[in-house]
Amino acid sequence: xxxxxxxxxxxxxxxxxxxxxxxxxxxxxxxxxxxxxxxxxxxxxxxxxxxxxxxxxxxxxxxxxxxxxxxxxxxxxxxxxxxxxxxxxxxxxxxxxxxxxxxxxxxxxxxxxxxxxxxxxxxxxxxxxxxxxxxxxxxxxxxxxxxxxxxxxxxxxxxxxxxxxxxxxxxxxxxxxxxxxxxxxxxxxxxxxxxxx
Numbered sequence: 001x002x003x004x005x006x007x008x009x010x011x012x013x014x015x016x017x018x019x020x021x022x023x024x025x026x027x028x029x030x031x032x033x034x035x036x037x038x039x040x041x042x043x044x045x046x047x048x049x050x051x052x053x054x055x056x057x058x059x060x061x062x063x064x065x066x067x068x069x070x071x072x073x074x075x076x077x078x079x080x081x082x083x084x085x086x087x088x089x090x091x092x093x094x095x096x097x098x099x100x101x102x103x104x105x106x107x108x109x110x111x112x113x114x115x116x117x118x119x120x121x122x123x124x125x126x127x128x129x130x131x132x133x134x135x136x137x138x139x140x141x142x143x144x145x146x147x148x149x150x151x152x153x154x155x156x157x158x159x160x161x162x163x164x165x166x167x168x169x170x171x172x173x174x175x176x177x178x179x180x181x182x183x184x185x186x187x188x189x190x191x192x193x194x195x196x197x
């Protein structure tokens with residue numbers, strides 16, 4: 001009764017379109033507009049759409065943008081992207097990441113790490129769902145004379161580790177920084193799963 005009284009005075013609103021809703025976070029229309037991206041017909045490295053069901057785009061055939069395979073959950077215009085900074089929405093987004101990972105032809109990760117390093121909630125939720133560790137793998141190297149960079153805490157990695165990086169909102173420069181830092185280690189299998197394409 002108290003809940004219906006509260007809803008009468010302060011109705012739950014969609015966080016994207018601000019319409020009244022009976023669903024968590026988003027209205028029915030915005031949930032329907034927030035479909036997971038289909039991994040088929042996408043480049044294995046940059047996740048751009050391609051004509052073939054599986055393969056690389058023309059650019060990645062010659063010079064990949066990133067040295068590791070990358071996939072994403074949602075298109076940048078999907079209404080659900082407004083939740084990525086909301087702490088209480090990290091568990092549902094972790095579940096979407098877990099499901100999308102299961103749809104990809106990737107090895108099972110031994111370790112999941114967030115990028116950028118200061119954002120951890122979705123990677124931590126993924127780790128809990130997959131029953132794997134999700135340490136803060138990167139440290140920012142402060143050095144005023146050189147460009148900003150990240151360094152991997154190498155004691156956390158072994159050569160046969162399968163590493164999954166959860167991109168919780170990196171810029172392209174930060175993605176490249178993370179790839180450079182991981183490339184300096186001996187890890188053989190690295191994958192990047194971005195929340196937003």
